[in-house]
Amino acid sequence: QGRFLMCAKYAPEDTEMKEILRIAAAISGKAPQDIRTETTLAELGLSSSIKLYRLQYAIEDALGLELRPLAPGFTIDFIASMAGFSQTKYADDINFDMAGETPEDISPAIESGGLFVGIDIEEMAGFPKTNNYREHAFYRKVFLNEEISYALLNQTPLQHLCGMFCAKEAMKKSAPPFLSLKMSEIKIDHEDHRPLIATTHRDLNEAYSC
Numbered sequence: 001q002g003r004f005l006m007c008a009k010y011a012p013e014d015t016e017m018k019e020i021l022r023i024a025a026a027i028s029g030k031a032p033q034d035i036r037t038e039t040t041l042a043e044l045g046l047s048s049s050i051k052l053y054r055l056q057y058a059i060e061d062a063l064g065l066e067l068r069p070l071a072p073g074f075t076i077d078f079i080a081s082m083a084g085f086s087q088t089k090y091a092d093d094i095n096f097d098m099a100g101e102t103p104e105d106i107s108p109a110i111e112s113g114g115l116f117v118g119i120d121i122e123e124m125a126g127f128p129k130t131n132n133y134r135e136h137a138f139y140r141k142v143f144l145n146e147e148i149s150y151a152l153l154n155q156t157p158l159q160h161l162c163g164m165f166c167a168k169e170a171m172k173k174s175a176p177p178f179l180s181l182k183m184s185e186i187k188i189d190h191e192d193h194r195p196l197i198a199t200t201h202r203d204l205n206e207a208y209s210c
Helices: 015-028 048-062 076-082 095-099 137-142 144-154 157-174 201-208
Strands: 188-189 194-198
Touching: 015 095, 048 076, 048 137, 076 137, 137 157, 144 157, 144 194, 157 188, 157 194
Parallel strands: none
Antiparallel strands: 188 194
């Protein structure tokens, strides 16, 4: 549609693409051979925040790199290009187009009288299962060490981790400056079992009274 230039398709035998396909298949429940490079994450059923983060962190952990946040409209090939493993050339402003969103509506914040509101709901069943929250790539990248420690002090640690995940994701959605923050740049403290949320950036905390 005139927004990006297709130069060369990714060679399917390449190791990095195979690894991205393997991870996408494992999280989506699809067979790797059934996933095409032009398949979008939404078509794979990977639209929720939790599944997008699981995919992103699994790819980062497997390939030893960092990706910018994924969106449901991203194709497998576009993710490979973000990781530097695709020969397809995309325009710099394609991010919003492929996400199916615009800069104006990507944050569902409700602004009223200086109040910013973000909402997130997740199912605990969507969180990866592990016997060690501190070592698992997903939990290690989403939560700070003290947040995991707090969860482990409770009888239902996953329930508390799910609650903290929703709080972090809701904050990211509450105002545009928070969208680019990593989950580890948002911290949840507890005072008399009452959660307190802030970022690791003083300027943002002061600007938004965190």
